[in-house]
Amino acid sequence: MIVITLTKTPPALRGDLTRWCQEIQTGVYVGDVSARVRDKLWERVQTNIGNGEATLVYNTNNEQGYAFKTTRKSKQVVDLDGMLFVKHVVNQETVEHGFSNAAKFHKAHKAEKMRASAAAAKPKGFVAVDIETTGLNTETDQILSIGAVKHDGTEFYRLIKQDIDVPKQIVELTGITSEMLSKEGVPLQDALEELTDFVGNVPIVGYNFRFDSAFLNRDYRKCGMQELKNEIKDLLPVVKRKEKFLDNYKLQTVLSNYGIENKVPHNAVSDARATKELAMKLIKNRILVI
Missing domain, CATH: 3.30.420.10 (Ribonuclease H-like superfamily/Ribonuclease H)
Known part of the structure; x- marks a missing residue:
């Protein structure tokens, strides 16, 4: 059995997963596939995830009875003597937002709206x-x-x-x-x-x-x-x-x-x-x- 969770991923990837799994809640997919199919699905997720995030949980023969993988940059899967844990990654490199042309356009448009609003509030001659x-x-x-x-x-x-x-x-x-x-x-x-x-x-x-x-x-x-x-x-x-x-x-x-x-x-x-x-x-x- 596998469980895959998706966040902010392209619709095409979601549609692809429904061929093998059932979406029991938005972004949560459950299925019963072989290890080979499971690995292929995970490869497909990693290839087509875009700017989103995904986590895979599946049954396996270890002390916990399950294992998991994730693409989340703020989390890291750590194996300690056969036991899997999630490590919170600190001091990760942050990405400065607002450097793209689209972001600059949005910022300029927002500033223009604020100026227009201020002008509307400032009385003209009457x-x-x-x-x-x-x-x-x-x-x-x-x-x-x-x-x-x-x-x-x-x-x-x-x-x-x-x-x-x-x-x-x-x-x-x-x-x-x-x-x-x-x-x-x-x-x-x-x-x-x-x-x-x-x-x-x-x-x-x-x-x-x-x-x-x-x-x-x-x-x-x-x-x-x-x-x-x-x-x-x-x-x-x-x-x-x-x-x-x-x-x-x-x-x-x-x-x-x-x-x-x-x-x-x-x-x-x-x-x-x-x-x-x-x-x-x-x-x-x-x-x-x-």
């Missing part, structure tokens, strides 16, 4: 934009202020000169009064022109930006100006996909979840500043790509 309005209706409500913050921290803020009475609840929410708009506000067209110059051609980041863009695009058209054509990155759907168990998806709730402080909520530039910080965190966590 600007966060936020507005405050007198209400939610694009047909009747007006923009009160526009805030924008670039990824490098540069800020833009304008109050819009409007001849309106700001609703009391909006004053309480934003702190913007009709008197402030009259004294500190700039004409709507001037503010939009400055915003266009400020954002340039980099992506615009916003939170629930469909609301903001609806008002901005309306007023760009009202002023006879071209709408912003920048790439838009709305963080609301991004956060909803990632954070499925928040109580709600109001900006303040999301900021709190990510450990971002917004000291003056419902102030356009403060909200834009916080949105910029949220975008930076999402980029760092590989959730957002810009």
Whole structure:
């Protein structure tokens, strides 16, 4: 009876052994052949083993009742007065890996992937934009202020000169009064022109930006100006996909979840500043790509 075990050997050798032995487990072959066939099989194993390893155990007439052979470089069969033992070979010569062209190509490809991953995590230029309005209706409500913050921290803020009475609840929410708009506000067209110059051609980041863009695009058209054509990155759907168990998806709730402080909520530039910080965190966590 013989037992042959194979590790990491070519499929052709495995198929060859099944002509003489039964594979009772992956890589373990058992058979009952003559000594001549056994030796021929072992020769075939040694010839076709490639970079794999093999061990042969067989019955023989000695004190142990069996003998064994192996191709493993870390093991050596030692005969001590007719008794066979396995000696662990130490200080064996090691082969330095990574010198072949294939290995060098794999190493270079891996390094390129790491560089690409690092580049994806490093934010490119973008600007966060936020507005405050007198209400939610694009047909009747007006923009009160526009805030924008670039990824490098540069800020833009304008109050819009409007001849309106700001609703009391909006004053309480934003702190913007009709008197402030009259004294500190700039004409709507001037503010939009400055915003266009400020954002340039980099992506615009916003939170629930469909609301903001609806008002901005309306007023760009009202002023006879071209709408912003920048790439838009709305963080609301991004956060909803990632954070499925928040109580709600109001900006303040999301900021709190990510450990971002917004000291003056419902102030356009403060909200834009916080949105910029949220975008930076999402980029760092590989959730957002810009």
